[in-house]
Amino acid sequence: MSQSLNKAQPYAIGAFRAVVGLLFACHGAASLFGVLGGAMGGGTIDAGTWPGWYAAVIQLVCGGLILLGLGTRAAAFVASGSMAYAYFKVHQPEALWPLQNGGESSAMFCWSLLLLVFTGSGAFGLDRLIAARRSGGDTSNSSTPADGSTGRSAAKDSVTA
Template sequence: MMLNRLTEPVLSLFRAVVGLLFLLHGTTSLFGVLGGVRGSGQAIEFGVWPGWWAALIQFVGGLLVLVGLGTRTAAVVCSGSMAYAYFVVHQPSALLPMDNGGELATLFCWSFLLIAVLGPGRWALDTVWRLRGRPTREPELVTAP
């Protein structure tokens, strides 16, 4: 079936897009580029808890997920950081994400959890390196009895 052939490419593209968006989110906070923190043009001060550390996870985790390197571990860390952001930052002000501004944290949390469970897909450095490390089998010669 045509849709089954699209599963691997779509999974890889989903992983790459989610990783890129997370990477860009961290880039704005760490370096003050692309609008900076909440459009201020400013970066988060080095080492400030939890903002700077969250931005570092977003930057490094997003990059790793984007290229598909250590994907499952990086995705679990990214998912956990977004769960933390939701429950510590957003949820205390209101229960539902639409009421507390936590939609993005919720979407990232569940997207990274999906990536952690399904894996990186075929188009990932993890997959390429795993396949390259696989020993090649020499063809066996068939001889007549």
């Protein structure tokens, strides 16, 4: 069972990346364009307003890149940092715990995006397609995935564990 789960890992990471990217981009679109409920339930953020407008641009651009799996690690790094800033500068001064200060989504996005910095795009990402074109081959059966992870097998994991 462990080997079949290991084979499914790139697909699970790819689906995780797409969902996190879509949700993150939706927050940016809502704040910038007033769609999907608008900024905090109505309206938009005025252009250039610090930090909200810049955060919304980061959410929309990085969320879109993460959704597509294009430059996933770099986009996730920038996005994770913006959510850490949001949590510690906006939410944490209000109260210690995320449930008390309204910072649950900032904390969850921060850690989810940080995970993508280390895992890469997984399956279905444009990063993999671009890497396959550059190498002139198909990375679907490669022992070293295009996202830079080691691609270690379950047998190697059990030996080193």
